[in-house]
């Protein structure tokens with residue numbers, strides 16, 4: 691997914707993130723502080739009905755570069771970031787499954803974020819519940835997620851960082867200079883997310899929360915045997 695160069699400094703963006711988040715972060719997180727197991731966070735925002743509606747209109751391979759594995763890793767990263775950034779959990783979770791849901795191809799598709807935002811509007815109130823202010827944030831997060839920018843509410847920034855930290859699958863190591871929040875710039879988190887992305891790992895939540903059957907996950911290697919990077 692293309693990201694345009696961002697000329698502003700990391701320090702400036704980090705400062706912006708702290709200001710926009712109010713008092714949520716008194717000091718930078720300790721290196722490695724966000725890598726540990728996340729709490730048993732089950733989504734209340736991503737319903738079976740929402741997943742069914744997304745799958746119904748998704749035209750690309752379910753296990754493709756921008757498919758289910760990517761969505762699940764984005765969700766896991768988001769769940770690690772949001773306690774530190776103060777982002778809205780419901781928006782971050784919904785972003786994970788909607789932002790790439792309307793891609794027409796796995797390559798250059800600059801309007802897919804805008805289409806994802808439109809899908810969010812169409813499904814809000816039918817396949818998921820979200821208040822008006824949350825829907826505004828979700829629309830912005832989806833519509834602008836490929837712009838390579840950071841000027842946004844901290845919830846939107848957290849969505850974008852969750853997506854950018856899963857660039858390893860495309861051969862790109864996420865750069866702290868292009869991340870929006872201080873929490874996302876943690877070297878331990880970047881390394882953890884990059885290895886998982888390079889391996890195209892399938893998070894447990896795909897089966898345990900989304901309950902996607904094994905029959906729809908062909909070629910997925912058992913986690914215990916999945917020790918080799920590629």
Ligand SMILES: [Fe+2]
Nearest residue numbers: 691789790836
């Ligand atoms: Fe995307």
Ligand SMILES: [Fe+2]
Nearest residue numbers: 760789790853
């Ligand atoms: Fe994405």
